[in-house]
Amino acid sequence: AVNPNVPVMPASNQKLITGTVALDQLGEDFQFVTKAVGRKPNKNGLLRGDLYLIGGGDPLLTTDDYSFEGELLPAFNTTSLDVLADRIVAKGVTSIEGAVVGDGSRYDDEYFVDSWDPDDAYTEAGPYDALMVNGSHRVGYSGKESDPVDAAAEEFVRLLNARGVTVNGGATVGESPGSLPVLARVESAPLTDVVQELLVNSDNNTAEMLLKEIGYTVRGEGSRVAGLNVVDSTLRSWGVPMEGVRSLDGSGLSLDNFVTCAAILTILQNHTDGVLPSLLPIAGETGTLTLEFTESPMSGRLVAKTGTLYNEPIEEDPLSSKALGGYVPAARDSTIEFVLIMNTPDAAFDRN
Secondary structure, eight states: OOSTTSOBOOGGGHHHHHHHHHHHHHOTTOOOEEEEEOOOOOTTSEEOSOEEEEOOOOTTEEOTTOOOTTOSSOOOSOEEHHHHHHHHHHTTOOEESSOEEEEOTTSOSOOSOTTSOGGGBTTTBOOOOSSOSGGGOOTTSOSOOSOHHHHHHHHHHHHHHHTTOEETTOEEEOOOOSOSOEEEEEEOOOHHHHHHHHHHHTOHHHHHHHHHHHHHHHHSOOSHHHHHHHHHHHHHHTTOOOTTOBOOOSSSOOTTOBBOHHHHHHHHHHTTTSSHHHHSOBTTTSGGGTTSSTTSTTTTTOEEEEEEEOOOOOSSOOOEEEEEEEEEEOGGGOEEEEEEEEEETTGGGOOO
């Protein structure tokens, strides 16, 4: 061990914290549920009033026709919003008198973390909310929409229209009155699959939404702060050394996150015999490790979470970060747990 107790910026090794706490606090079988609520259609298929599309925090809600072309690491283990539209049609709905109202009230409306580099907003992560489809993209439009909830409602209107359902009021944003029956719902894959997508692709939106779901489920508050409070108490309950550890987000994009190698190593050691090793990228084969260790004996063996935080060397804050933490199978069915985190001006650019 070299400097195991020195606080360093973890970059995306922060996702090891978010993912393991989510699995512990929400449960491996937890599923996100997206609902459509409204009055039952009459005999002519007319739904009186509005149809509410209620977000359940699913970070991988996607339309079937959304193209991941050009994305280095396309999302996988996704949830189909088309299934929800099909189920509305199966209920006999042919027209909606009012609007499709997107409801993202499960979480607060913090779409970005204030300690991120402004250049990361809309590019590396965000905007995100409890109702988000296609990572806040609309099919046929370039770039991300500024309001993920409104964009999701627009996408659902499009899917309903394509199925012959008329939506007279278009799409808007609001909060369900809470007294309407559930007409249809769609569930995500189990949380293990969502965390696998988080870790393999290093998905920043998934990380931030998981953090808010931790806060919502455990503390009844879908906020980053509530989630971070649960993360802190959970790590302490695991015996993780917390001196010098400070978390401000779930993804690791914040330059104000700090961990120690001792803290990350303890988390890895606590999960050696669990599901975590099977959810990590495989050297030379998958996710963020696809192009790494390809000519090394580690190819196909090492599994680990990467971390790269670019921060161009500038006078005020010269550091960037490169990290790798995970597992290597060893002799006699044993496992080596390891973590390496380097913070230097050129860490993110150094491949040696």
